[in-house]
Amino acid sequence: MENIKREILLAILKETAALNHVKIxxxxxxxxxxxxxxxxxxxxxxxxxxxxxxxxTIAVNGAQRLKIALKAAELGSDIERIARFLTWSEFERFSRISFEENGFIVKMNFRFVWLSKRWEIDILGVKRPIVISADCKHWQRKWSGTASLRAVEMQVERTKALAEASRRLAGKIGIKGWRYAYFVPIVLSLFPSQHKFHERTPIVPILSLNDFLQNVIAHLDDINSFYISYA
Structure with a gap:
């Protein structure tokens, strides 16, 4: 019966990609x-x-579509097949909502220049004294292994550049008047990676983002961050 469940879940994802409701x-x-x-x-x-x-009539919201995708994966569906029915925009939209519901000011596709190089960060979540710098990864089969570790290393590099540039960019980032800030790099993934951390930098499955945001302040000593004092 699991194969039937898988096909039904995939059909729901497919048929609700454009509209959030569909007939049985x-x-x-x-x-x-x-x-x-x-x-x-x-x-x-x-x-x-x-x-x-x-x-x-069946109705699903964005969070439920992500849960359906994960359930289909748990039942053995091919992850690349699942990912075809999920759009980049709903992935980013769910991420933004999670940040905002946890009191973060959100800046999408944040661009800046530092040391004569252009940088872009998918999502910045700003909530004193934390600036979370998130890179969003949809899904490719090769991504969950060594490619995910490279993604972390690149995100750490972006976040380090942002931290170093933050005095000049305080107004743009939204930290003007802060005495100090912790810049925290993370990689957001649609599905769980083989690795939860790389060099103390979290790889966070999208449905675990809410829990991560609620607890990040308590775990600052355990995860990678860049501390900048503005005193």
Whole structure:
């Protein structure tokens, strides 16, 4: 039955990529599965919080789509196939919401120049005394191994440059008037990587971002950061 569940979950992702709702009949057709069986599994998914159902229509929000993707992966679906049904914009949008719900001011695609070089950081999350510098990685099969470690190293380099430039960029970053700041590099991934850390820099699965943000201040001594004093 797991293979049937996988196909139904993938069909939900596919059919809700453009709109957040879809008829059960359309899921059955897309999954090539009898409607009665599809409805039984959809009721199970609804009870598990993966979706909502009203009459014969399924509705999902952004967070639920990500949970559906992870559930499909847990059941053995090919991750690259799953990733085709998830857009970059919903990945970034969910990240932004997580930051904002935890009290961070968010700056997307933050660009700056330092030491005659142009830099760009996908997401900055600013909440005194922390500036989280996040690089967003969607998914490629090769990414979860050594490529993820290289991504971390590059993000550390970007964050170090930002920290060094921060006195000049205080207004743009949103830290004007701060006495000091911790610049924390992280890599956000759609799916869990083989590595949770590299050189004390976190690789954070997107659905773990909320928990990470809630606890980051308590773990500053344990993770990589760049401390800058403005006194």
């Amino acid at each position: 009949d359309d899921i059955a057709k897309s999954a090539h599965t009898p409607r009665t069986l599809v409805r039984d599994f959809i009721m199970e998914f609804s009870e598990g919080g993966l979706l909502k159902i009203h009459n014969e």
